[in-house]
Amino acid sequence: MMRQARNRSSVSGSTAKHGAAMSQPAGVQQLETLGDRRIAVTWADGATSRYHFVWLRQQFFHPATGRGDQQPGDPLRLPDIPEDLVPGDCSVEDGSLVVRWANDDAVTRHELGWLRRNAYDRDQRLARKARQQSWAGEEVTESEWLDWEQVIRDEEALFGLFVTLRDRGIARLKGAPFAKDEVRRLADRFGALRNSDFGMIGEIVSKPPDKAGRYANIGAGSAVPLAAHTDEGWRYAPPGINFHLAIENTPTGGGDSMLFDGLLAAERLRENAPEAFAFLSCEPLRFAAERNPQERYYSHGRVIVTDQDGEIVGIRFSDRTLGVQDLDGDKIEPAYRALRAFAIEMYGGDLVYRHKLGPGECHVFDNHRVLHARSGFDPAAGPRRIQQCSVDREEFHNTYRQLAEKLGRMDDAAMILPNGALG
Ligand SMILES: [Fe+2]
Incomplete structure (x- = not known):
């Protein structure tokens, strides 16, 4: 499924398909759902980050770091079964990646800047590693x-x-x-x-x-x-x-x-x-x-x-x-x-x-x-x-x-x- 990102920003109200300014690396050109259960986000600067369905869900509903609807006292929540997850509508709304999940009607939101900072494609993860400088x-x-x-x-x-x-x-x-x-x-x-x-x-x-x-x-x-x-x-x-x-x-x-x-x-x-x-x-x-x-x-x-x-x-x-x-x-x-x-x-x-x-x-x-x-x-x-x-x-x-x-x-x-x- 190939989609253009829909930007519902209250500032511009325009679509993001023509790309955001380079100075806004969190802007999105395109979203794409891949066959290996990942969502690919192509950023305004041309880089692409890929997030597994199960990763997105786990981060969102994590009781410590997630911004989901977890309530105090909820029982321990097991990670989702990857094969069971079916994303429905994917869009960018107010600076967040919003996914409406067809398998259980849950809605997840991930702020784009946070997603970019936590991208884990190998090249992006390596780029985030502190560059230790050896010395004599x-x-x-x-x-x-x-x-x-x-x-x-x-x-x-x-x-x-x-x-x-x-x-x-x-x-x-x-x-x-x-x-x-x-x-x-x-x-x-x-x-x-x-x-x-x-x-x-x-x-x-x-x-x-x-x-x-x-x-x-x-x-x-x-x-x-x-x-x-x-x-x-x-x-x-x-x-x-x-x-x-x-x-x-x-x-x-x-x-x-x-x-x-x-x-x-x-x-x-x-x-x-x-x-x-x-x-x-x-x-x-x-x-x-x-x-x-x-x-x-x-x-x-x-x-x-x-x-x-x-x-x-x-x-x-x-x-x-x-x-x-x-x-x-x-x-x-x-x-x-x-x-x-x-x-x-x-x-x-x-x-x-x-x-x-x-x-x-x-x-x-x-x-x-x-x-x-x-x-x-x-x-x-x-x-x-x-x-x-x-x-x-x-x-x-x-x-x-x-x-x-x-x-x-x-x-x-x-x-x-x-x-x-x-x-
Ligand atoms: Fe010592």
């Missing part, structure tokens, strides 16, 4: 320092920070005042803080070695070098956005922060060692925290997580918390071979961004993508104090979408964001 260290070294107070007080500046984190997974700010829990003022703008190994807000203070020359531990509270890692991979869902704000940093050499783009390392691994990439993106490895009697945390997670399109969406990696492996025997050697190849890409020279955080400077980074490390230092030479906290990525993304809508950036709000190092 030098690019971060040359990137701007954002102003702490401006980002906290100005929503446009805050959204600029959000976009930088969305696309590059790392940003840096300076000018933070010295105050107890100051890091929270920025993190609160992202969403609720989460509890982590350091509590809600941790202050990493390195302790001098004991009389025997032994450091208190091999973790953040030590002064020994820390290799590139993502935090707390031993949790099913590791911390999301990490905030490292320097209060003091030892005046002598050492204590440098080093950050690496795990996305770039994984992209290079896919190119240079495809077998290693295939292994790390398919086989969950065991991570563990059992540093004292109170800790028996174990998780299994893929070092490289890809989505349904093969795009890299998450990294989980730590030498210190890689647990006792329980893979099938024929996978043990390939696992360590693959980990070695990944580490070689990580330390491959140009990935590292190295900077010694000065007082009031802050690194914000996506712990599901960016690895961090620290050079060793002499804690007796002076204190090194870093305020740290984190916000889950879903909280950040929720805040990001709300702010994007508030600022009228609907395309940004509708972007599909990477799911992170889960699974």
Whole structure:
């Protein structure tokens, strides 16, 4: 059934068959019912989006997001049987796609802008995915320092920070005042803080070695070098956005922060060692925290997580918390071979961004993508104090979408964001 869209807009009252202006991408040229139980919408700019009957019905009557006639207390509504759905009259009325269903006389309405933003034809879905930009260290070294107070007080500046984190997974700010829990003022703008190994807000203070020359531990509270890692991979869902704000940093050499783009390392691994990439993106490895009697945390997670399109969406990696492996025997050697190849890409020279955080400077980074490390230092030479906290990525993304809508950036709000190092 081929139909021209009928536009009953109270503004123009004209049909849309000659096409709306290009500046109105939600305008419709044509509607067509396809034989495979879809309705094709040809937009004013010539693009076509196709929506399955059952998708339209489910979105419309969904109790949470639908705009249908669902009443509180209605029983659970099962999805329709696709083959049972028969659209009768399809039209565009007052900026909405209106379908009158012949099978049950229901009428659904979908606002055209919403339909366009949620189009799922493969090319349109791919176009809506956030375009992650991989980076080598030098690019971060040359990137701007954002102003702490401006980002906290100005929503446009805050959204600029959000976009930088969305696309590059790392940003840096300076000018933070010295105050107890100051890091929270920025993190609160992202969403609720989460509890982590350091509590809600941790202050990493390195302790001098004991009389025997032994450091208190091999973790953040030590002064020994820390290799590139993502935090707390031993949790099913590791911390999301990490905030490292320097209060003091030892005046002598050492204590440098080093950050690496795990996305770039994984992209290079896919190119240079495809077998290693295939292994790390398919086989969950065991991570563990059992540093004292109170800790028996174990998780299994893929070092490289890809989505349904093969795009890299998450990294989980730590030498210190890689647990006792329980893979099938024929996978043990390939696992360590693959980990070695990944580490070689990580330390491959140009990935590292190295900077010694000065007082009031802050690194914000996506712990599901960016690895961090620290050079060793002499804690007796002076204190090194870093305020740290984190916000889950879903909280950040929720805040990001709300702010994007508030600022009228609907395309940004509708972007599909990477799911992170889960699974
Ligand atoms: Fe860490």
